[in-house]
Amino acid sequence: MLMSIIRKEILSNLLSYKFSIITILSTILILVSILVMYGDYLLAMDNHDILRKESSDHSGIIPPTPLGIFAKGLDDNLCRPWELQGVGVGISSEQQKSLNNLFKLFTAPDLLYIIKVILSLCAMLFAFDMVSGEKETGTLRQALSYRLKRPILIVGKWIGGFTSFILPFFIAVLLGTIFVTLSPMVDINAQDWTKLGLFILSSVIYLAIFFSLGLLISCLTHRSSTSLVISLFVWTILVFLIPNLGNILACQFIQIPTAQQLDLKRKQIMNRVRFEMKQIPKTRPDYEKRLKELQFRTIKEGDQLDEDYRNRINRLVKVSQSITGLSPAPAFTLLATDIMGTGVAEERRLKKAAQDYKDFLVKLYYIDGTLDEESEQPKFHYQRSSVKDILSQGGLSNSLILILLNVLFFSGAYVAFLRYDVR
Amino acid sequence: MLRTIIAKEFLNNILNLRFMIGLVLCLIVTVACIMILAHDYRQQMNDYNARMNIQDEIVDNYAKADHHRVFNLLRPQKPPERFRPLIIGIPGNESSGFFDYNPLPILFPPLDFLFIVTIIMSLLAMLFSYDAIAGERQSGTLRLMISNSISRTKLLFGKFIGGTASLLIPFILALLVGVLYVSVNPVIQWDGSAWVELALLTAASITFITLFYLLGLMISTFSKYSAISILNCLFIWVLLILVIPNICPYISAQFCRIPSIKEAERRDNEIERHSIEVARKLMNEAVKEFKLKYSKLFSEFESMEFGGIAAFFVFGRDVDPKYQKAAQQRAEEEPEFKAMMNAFRQKEEKARDELMRIRRANPFLDDLHRKAALQTNLAKNLACISPFANFVYIARELTGTGLRSPDYFEQVKDEYDDQLHSYLDKKIQEAKEKNPELDEESFLDVSDRPRLVFKEEPFKDKLGAVLPYWGILVLFNVVFFAAAFAGFMRYDVR
Numbered sequence: 001m002l003m004s005i006i007r008k009e010i011l012s013n014l015l016s017y018k019f020s021i022i023t024i025l026s027t028i029l030i031l032v033s034i035l036v037m038y039g040d041y042l043l044a045m046d047n048h049d050i051l052r053k054e055s056s057d058h059s060g061i062i063p064p065t066p067l068g069i070f071a072k073g074l075d076d077n078l079c080r081p082w083e084l085q086g087v088g089v090g091i092s093s094e095q096q097k098s099l100n101n102l103f104k105l106f107t108a109p110d111l112l113y114i115i116k117v118i119l120s121l122c123a124m125l126f127a128f129d130m131v132s133g134e135k136e137t138g139t140l141r142q143a144l145s146y147r148l149k150r151p152i153l154i155v156g157k158w159i160g161g162f163t164s165f166i167l168p169f170f171i172a173v174l175l176g177t178i179f180v181t182l183s184p185m186v187d188i189n190a191q192d193w194t195k196l197g198l199f200i201l202s203s204v205i206y207l208a209i210f211f212s213l214g215l216l217i218s219c220l221t222h223r224s225s226t227s228l229v230i231s232l233f234v235w236t237i238l239v240f241l242i243p244n245l246g247n248i249l250a251c252q253f254i255q256i257p258t259a260q261q262l263d264l265k266r267k268q269i270m271n272r273v274r275f276e277m278k279q280i281p282k283t284r285p286d287y288e289k290r291l292k293e294l295q296f297r298t299i300k301e302g303d304q305l306d307e308d309y310r311n312r313i314n315r316l317v318k319v320s321q322s323i324t325g326l327s328p329a330p331a332f333t334l335l336a337t338d339i340m341g342t343g344v345a346e347e348r349r350l351k352k353a354a355q356d357y358k359d360f361l362v363k364l365y366y367i368d369g370t371l372d373e374e375s376e377q378p379k380f381h382y383q384r385s386s387v388k389d390i391l392s393q394g395g396l397s398n399s400l401i402l403i404l405l406n407v408l409f410f411s412g413a414y415v416a417f418l419r420y421d422v423r
Numbered sequence: 424m425l426r427t428i429i430a431k432e433f434l435n436n437i438l439n440l441r442f443m444i445g446l447v448l449c450l451i452v453t454v455a456c457i458m459i460l461a462h463d464y465r466q467q468m469n470d471y472n473a474r475m476n477i478q479d480e481i482v483d484n485y486a487k488a489d490h491h492r493v494f495n496l497l498r499p500q501k502p503p504e505r506f507r508p509l510i511i512g513i514p515g516n517e518s519s520g521f522f523d524y525n526p527l528p529i530l531f532p533p534l535d536f537l538f539i540v541t542i543i544m545s546l547l548a549m550l551f552s553y554d555a556i557a558g559e560r561q562s563g564t565l566r567l568m569i570s571n572s573i574s575r576t577k578l579l580f581g582k583f584i585g586g587t588a589s590l591l592i593p594f595i596l597a598l599l600v601g602v603l604y605v606s607v608n609p610v611i612q613w614d615g616s617a618w619v620e621l622a623l624l625t626a627a628s629i630t631f632i633t634l635f636y637l638l639g640l641m642i643s644t645f646s647k648y649s650a651i652s653i654l655n656c657l658f659i660w661v662l663l664i665l666v667i668p669n670i671c672p673y674i675s676a677q678f679c680r681i682p683s684i685k686e687a688e689r690r691d692n693e694i695e696r697h698s699i700e701v702a703r704k705l706m707n708e709a710v711k712e713f714k715l716k717y718s719k720l721f722s723e724f725e726s727m728e729f730g731g732i733a734a735f736f737v738f739g740r741d742v743d744p745k746y747q748k749a750a751q752q753r754a755e756e757e758p759e760f761k762a763m764m765n766a767f768r769q770k771e772e773k774a775r776d777e778l779m780r781i782r783r784a785n786p787f788l789d790d791l792h793r794k795a796a797l798q799t800n801l802a803k804n805l806a807c808i809s810p811f812a813n814f815v816y817i818a819r820e821l822t823g824t825g826l827r828s829p830d831y832f833e834q835v836k837d838e839y840d841d842q843l844h845s846y847l848d849k850k851i852q853e854a855k856e857k858n859p860e861l862d863e864e865s866f867l868d869v870s871d872r873p874r875l876v877f878k879e880e881p882f883k884d885k886l887g888a889v890l891p892y893w894g895i896l897v898l899f900n901v902v903f904f905a906a907a908f909a910g911f912m913r914y915d916v917r
Contacts, residue, residue: 047683088523100798105819106672109673260474267496
């Protein structure tokens with residue numbers, strides 16, 4: 001019986017206008033998105049090649065990841081060249097994109113955005129009339145007048161509906177991925193494939209949440225038009241309102257100075273040190289030693305400033321996650337960008353790596369004395385997070401939020417349907 | 424009859440569930456948004472004041488008697504935009520140029536008044552109008568109405584006016600509550616021009632909202648069933664709001680490529696170095712020539728560091744004012760010295776012209792900025808297909824949070840730099856008169872320096888910038904209404 005319901009649901013969806021329009025929309029959008037972001041990746045690689053040649057000692061630059069084609073996240077900022085300075089770390093050159101502010105005005109149309117915003121809406125549109133719509137047409141009453149159990153009907157509807165919704169998504173993503181992998185300019189290794197697989201899996205879980213939610217709303221209403229209006233408003237709240245308002249609300253609890261203020265504080269330290277340096281008489285026999293001591297103290301003071309700032313940012317991310325925990329969109333954004341190596345966790349890791357590199361050089365120069373101005377300096381090396389790192393950096397908790405919301409909404413739909421008045 | 428239709432449409436809408444949901448959502452979101460953003464504005468003001476204090480502390484304690492060093496210490500700080508309690512500046516701008524920054528606004532763009540209008544109100548507008556015609560046809564009331572002596576034109580006008588009026592109630596109410604909060608908040612000080620800008624922003628928002636109502640109405644007149652109408656509406660809404668504006672910058676980046684900034688800067692530095700080399704060579708040749716021609720007299724002139732810019736090319740340093748003064752005095756007293764000095768000045772001019780010619784011929788940085796402007800303009804114009812982009816330009820330019828605001832701040836900074844230059848010239852001159860030993864390493868008290876006072880861009884300029892985009896929005900309104908009219912005239916009401 002379950003198979004018959006699934007088959008019926010898939011067939012009725014396949015023949016509907018809704019299926020045609022949503023499939024066309026999602027397929028075009030996914031393919032256009034991958035194509036556009038692929039072009040963007042090639043531009044970023046060109047820029048990286050130029051900047052890498054220019055990079056000097058005590059500096060670092062990492063290449064853009066091909067996975068940024070699917071989830072751009074913070075990759076533009078991660079791939080800027082930086083250099084260690086007396087106090088803190090500075091950006092030595094911006095990307096070309098910084099000259100065109102429209103990039104900042106509008107969101108990157110990557111696959112993550114398409115899934116998070118547009119496909120979540122499509123998932124709700126697929127499910128909003130699954131129960132209330134059938135009630136209106138009278139087919140639900142007819143179906144239940146037979147020896148068909150309600151749990152089987154709702155499970156069959158969910159499986160059939162979600163399968164017909166997710167299949168075009170898989171096909172479009174597969175086509176896009178084949179296009180990207182066939183390109184000689186993109187080098188995707190085994191680790192990247194695993195990450196891409198995890199990203200698609202998390203996307204399916206995320207879309208299932210909205211599908212279950214649409215089904216739940218449909219089970220709570222008796223007219224499909226009411227169900228549609230409620231679905232749209234719930235979607236707006238979950239996808240835009242909670243994540244975007246929640247983050248700015250979190251900033252009100254954790255006071256973060258602007259990057260400009262941090263920069264000025266660094267400058268303040270530098271100027272004070274320059275002044276103190278001039279106070280040391282050059283004729284003193286221990287001039288060099290005192291100078292080094294002063295420089296060392298300055299570096300540590302700057303590090304303290306950076307550490308404090310980074311700790312505040314970490315706290316902000318945690319508070320923000322707590323506030324926005326009700327919505328699947330922030331959890332999915334953080335999880336997807338972390339999986340693809342373009343998220344907050346990757347950024348935190350890169351900063352830590354830059355700090356470790358700085359500490360290493362400082363130790364060689366000021367403590368061990370094995371490094372001087374003329375000797376060749378060790379280079380900065382960096383590898384993006386592995387799958388294991390991602391899961392330990394908070395990926396697991398975000399995945400759990402998504403699974404939990406899925407279970408919650410599906411259980412809600414199940415219970416609501418058991419009590420649903422089909423007359 | 425028109426009034427009856429308007430009243431019927433109005434009452435029908437406000438008794439509907441979508442009106443209640445829309446009203447509650449608008450009120451809650453607008454008030455929550457303005458309250459949070461007003462608090463954020465206060466924090467940003469504190470941050471700005473903290474920055475100013477740090478800057479003052481640096482400049483007051485470590486300024487040297489050298490223009491370059493003072494300018495290095497003094498970076499004009501921009502205060503938070505006065506409309507920040509409503510609209511936040513371009514997200515991601517803060518991270519520009521800094522290794523440490525807050526990454527959250529990039530992943531989750533902050534929610535503000537723009538979001539309320541562009542997402543909530545546009546969606547609500549379409550939900551109000553998608554079944555205005557198709558829905559009435561399905562329920563059979565349209566047939567009944569048309570069977571009376573009522574023209575289709577009046578019916579469509581009535582539906583448009585009644586529907587728009589009911590749609591604007593949640594928006595206007597929410598905005599009024601928000602504005603009331605802003606006006607009683609002591610931290611937010613808006614002058615007359617700010618209120619005028621707010622009025623224009625409201626008018627632009629209404630133009631945008633009616634556009635989406637008309638779009639929904641148009642789609643409804645081309646659909647037989649409301650279920651199909653809503654799907655088409657949402658399809659177009661997704662394209663216009665969520666897809667087209669976001670894709671345009673990336674498409675324009677493929678067509679108009681910008682060269683690497685670092686590469687352009689490197690080449691620019693090379694050209695600058697080359698221009699100095701050429702000027703130095705010319706001056707060294709001139710020095711040789713003058714030594715032969717004037718021997719002792721020129722040696723004396725050389726000991727005064729040539730009393731002009733040649734000192735920079737030959738010795739690599741700026742001329743000391745005391746030598747400049749001495750050379751001038753000698754030239755006034757001795758005609759032969761004057762003739763030699765004037766001849767040498769001509770050579771100097773020639774070297775400087777050559778230097779400027781080489782620098783002016785530098786194509787790299789100009790090319791970079793020209794291509795960047797071209798790419799931005801292409802993306803901006805492409806995005807105009809979407810009413811969303813047009814409205815964003817209008818709202819941001821009116822409130823000083825748009826694409827032109829960084830350029831305007833640069834202009835304000837340039838004016839301030841000129842002021843500071845004149846101030847420093849005078850200050851250094853005075854300090855040197857008091858202390859002839861003063862050099863570039865000496866401390867200079869600049870505590871009485873002019874301060875940067877940020878003034879909003881003139882209202883006329885803002886209005887000039889937004890009118891073309893507003894025109895496009897009005898045009899969209901007219902086109903959608905005309906299409907809805909044409910569709911309804913041929914609509915089969917059975």
